[in-house]
Amino acid sequence: MFIDHDPRFSKYPLRDMGPHMTAQDAMENSCAYVRASADSMAIELDDFCQTIGGHIHMALVTRDEGFQWISGFEPGVSD
Numbered sequence: 480m481f482i483d484h485d486p487r488f489s490k491y492p493l494r495d496m497g498p499h500m501t502a503q504d505a506m507e508n509s510c511a512y513v514r515a516s517a518d519s520m521a522i523e524l525d526d527f528c529q530t531i532g533g534h535i536h537m538a539l540v541t542r543d544e545g546f547q548w549i550s551g552f553e554p555g556v557s558d
Contacts, residue, residue: 491515
């Protein structure tokens with residue numbers, strides 16, 4: 480299911496995924512996709528979606544700084 484083309488999921492907009500996509504855009508797209516997949520509408524469309532949800536863990540990995548949790552997305556933080 481690609482949520483960006485289904486008007487029922489318009490409350491989970493995706494940002495530009497072109498060549499100038501930023502890390503912030505990727506983070507927001509990832510959150511939107513997970514939240515849309517955990518929505519009750521998604522579960523009605525695909526039973527697999529009932530296994531999706533909960534706190535999203537997200538990290539940024541760079542050559543210079545290595546692995547770093549993104550603030551608010553590290554384990555142990557509640558939504």
